[in-house]
Amino acid sequence: MLESYIRSRREQKELLLMTHIVLGYPNFDDSLRMVEAMVEAGVDLMELQIPFSEPMADGPVILKANSDALAAGARVEKSLRIAEKITASFDIPFLFMTYYNILFRNGVDAFVARMADIGIRGAIIPDLPPEEGGDYLAAMARHELAPIHIFTPNSTDERMRLLSEKSSGFIYTVARKGVTGKDTAFSDDLGDYLERCRNATGLPLALGFGVKSNEDFEFIRGKADIAVVGSETIRVVDRDGVAGVKPFILRLMGGG
């Protein structure tokens, strides 16, 4: 179970790190090498994003990575095969992040069965609120995979409790409004919000959106269980190539 992995890992470390890549960006070989670099640097879990042509909840950096990957020929089947290779090679949990149409077009049951088959442990589908996700939630439960939902600063306490009920593994809390990849002011307000999140769920909390430096990482320590880094690694790869990934992750966690 994803949740028990996170809890036992937390006994050794106060704050875990989840990173994110877009499969097929800049190409599938580099995706594999990025995962390798991240695992070597000590990342605790990872989101693998399957590219979609209309990534409505993503900001410019991840949007561009999605469309570049598609332009370079990233097919869903290719993403599934590379994901299978990744889960077989590395010993941390991997989740899918993608948009609902990717599941819907494949057939939700078939897609979820395939996820289980290739060793993916859970999924984040940002355009699928639980009200629309009946088939998906049932399939995820059947295969003992973790559907992960998102808390936002706009969510009411009642909404958070509902989302928590429909989730397993952990809750993804976004630090602010808006899309991925913009700056976040990590301030005391955030502490109050995370307190509200804690009160609404017994699941571990991951905090993402705008995390990019060791300072941000340290701010989150003690407030959430997992820090999430997304767009910043793509910026690093664009600037320094895959070789830049490991040093970046080490710096972020306060080593290296």
Add this chain to the structure above:
Amino acid sequence: MQHRGYYDQFGGAFIPEILVPTFDELEQAYLEAKADPAFWQEYKALMSSYSGRPTPLTQAENLSDHFGGAQIYVKREDLNHTGAHKANNVMGQGLLTKRMGKTRVIAETGAGQHGVATATMAAKFGFDCTIYMGEVDVERQRPNVFWMERMGAEVIPVSDGSRILKDAINEAFRDWVSNMDDTHYVLGTACGPYPFPEMVSWFQSIIGTEAREQVLRETGKLPRRAYACVGGGSNAMGLFSGFFDDPEVELVGVEAGGRGKGIGEHASRLAYDDASVGVAQGYKTYFLQDDDGQMQETHSVSAGLDYVGVSPILSSLRESGRVRFEAATDQEVIDAMSLTVQREGLIPALESSHAFAQAFKEVGDLDPDDVIIINQSGRADKDIFTVADALKDPKWEEFIIAKAKGYQNA
């Protein structure tokens, strides 16, 4: 939030979690307005004083004679202020924006008609305004960009994806997820997450309500057929809704046939069989997509019909057979427009000319006692560059060259 806004299997609200409270608020404002007769009175009064409603139903005698079939009547949405039916939706949403106490509006636009209408509404109501428009459309619809900017709107060209309408919608949503507290997203057509398809159709129903009264008054009978072009589906929903309870009226939706069948060649989701059911941009409908669920390129001579999805309500009306869907090609559209300009002095927008083109194909089969209605959703002033190019008008070309020289020398 509940599981809601479904028309058979189509519709829904596939929205990012951050927008859930915003949609709850919007739904509430919409349902309250709908239940409040004073709201519709205020709306009608505004459309009368500001947009010249009711728009006339014009008998096209020369075209009727030309084809020798049914009597052709044209519903004149081109006579709205800003030149298209888009005003009906925009002014309605403007009133709702006021009710919700918001001070800024954003919108996507394809042809630019919806952008101009939104900028106009924002100027009148004193809202801040940002318009997202695909780079390709900014190029083909410069006159509309000019007016939006004059009215104080910020026009942001969108350079992602295929750089047309769907990409502008994505960008508008990205703005909204940051700024929902003071901002309302004025979606321009009967698409998107619930309550948009239903709400936009409600505002546009003013077209059909008027048209039904007018045709009965002027001809004493109901039309055999009613034609409307279908981009996202708002002007079609508007006209058709006047006749949903009249089974003898055949409703015909006309999509962009572009260069003909085959993915990438057209924007025909319901008339051709290149589309399939999917979920994108917050709703479930027929999309022009590949096996993986990636949205594909579309093509149409008219920016306003150049879109991958279609109203979920129209998808359900196709399944039930209540609406027949056809496609008109770019060439048929240009020809139909030229004929209408020459014979009637009416100037239908390229979008609207799709409805004319399909009607012209069929009207000769009907009886002279029959009546048909074509919805002229807009006028073509904005299309002058595209149309002049398509007609290869030499004098226009000379004019543009001289104009350009003038700017170079200035």
